[in-house]
Amino acid sequence: MTAADGAVEIERGAGARFGARFGGSALVVLVPLALLCLWEAAGAAGLLPTGLIPTPTMVIRAWYVWTFGPDTGGFNAYSGTWTDVVANSAQRVVVGYILAVLLAVPIGILVGWSNLVAKLVDPTLQSLRPIPITAWLPFSIALFGIKDYGAIFLICLGAFYPILINATHGARSLDQNLHRAALMMGASSRTILFRVVLPNALPAIFAGMRIGAGIAWSAVIVAELVAVKSGLGYVLWDAYYIGRMDVVVADMASIGMFGFLTDCLLIALQKRLVRWRSVA
């Protein structure tokens, strides 16, 4: 019969199309490059407040020394310490974020799927949600002291809610006929939960995980500004106090870079796990 005629061509060119639109042309770097040049020129022309706002070349030099410079054994805190500083922050983000995913995904799915679970835990979750993570800072210091746990707690809390809400939404958005199809094929509640509700919620879970990752990086900075004495957030304030604005900007750029890399990682993971969505 005519089955073959109706086949829709597989779209394998999604990556290539993206490349043609962005990577292939120089357009994508045009605006950032122009802004950097403008900034540099403003510095050279003496338009920037001297000693307060560094030029891009000053930032890059500071960043280079911070990363590759000799470790002076504490004499210069911003020589050769970048890797350690980043490792401190990244470690907290990874632990707090994974904890958030492990908690939020199952709870979110169950809240979305079971009215009983929703009635039991949703009021508690929703009444705590409007409290911003910054408001939790003193509480978390009181609870954990100036330790890693406080930062991890804040990161976990910050990433938890967007993942939870999206997982709940994903579980609730199951098409009635897909549920009925599973029922008529003799699937148990367990099978439906793991083989139907969960995969159906996966795109929403990933949307939540991407938002959550952004919040996790904000949370680690906030925690390190106040509650911990290491990491990118701590350096941010520390460098400011001793007037090293070049390091401050290099630190900001580092945070942005890691936020971006985390997002790229999640997109790559999503493409692997939610292949069925990107094909359409």
Next chain:
Amino acid sequence: MTSDAINLTRVTKIFGGAKPVRALDNVDLSIGKGQFAAIVGPSGCGKSTILNLVAGFEKPTSGEVRVDGKPVRAPGPDRAVVFQEAALFPWLSVWENTVFSARARGQPKSAYEDKARQFLARVGLADFHEHLPTQLSGGMKQRVGIARTLVMEPHLFLMDEPFGALDAQTRIDMQELLLSVWDELRRTVVFITHDVDEAILLADVVFVMSARPGRIRSRVPVELPRPRSIDLITDPAFVALKRDIFNQIRHEAQAVRVAAN
């Protein structure tokens, strides 16, 4: 009567809400074992509600629904459903969708693999095992929807306007496919449609429903020889049946308009 595959006894279904809707009103219906029954009627007459009750997706407000003499309590793999929009799991390949029921019920591979391969070939999808539903046309999706019910080897096929969303040519292909598959299996089928041609072409018996509240208006036996093909639709006997059923439906539609005025 225990020889019936399906029995509805004084079934009433009211959908609650701010304005309750009486979808079915005192419906009595029996469909014999191995019979291909079509149910036609104006839209909103409760055709699909009958199917959902037999499938176990809905419960009657009053009355009783029996399948093989036993009251229907919940959906189950003895009653396979083909949905209008195929309702395939988009994250599973054609193959995984087809064997979903077997895997969900923990059957060993040996019990279903040959069968699934055979039925996929039967519906013309032998070369599409690894495709995802989004890569298939509407007709191909519905072929998977049919193949996965064939693998279940149910007592009963419940088909809810399965070809309603397809274009005319694909529709004819699918009707001929269904005719030839049914000729091999001869299982009980309940086929919901608003297309009278389709009902007569496929069925042994056509039930005509009246508009809201839904009742069975008449039972029209279709005594046309099998195997049938699409050419049948120009046959005088076919045309006579069609005229008869059309008149009944038109009458219903008019009654609704009069009632509305």
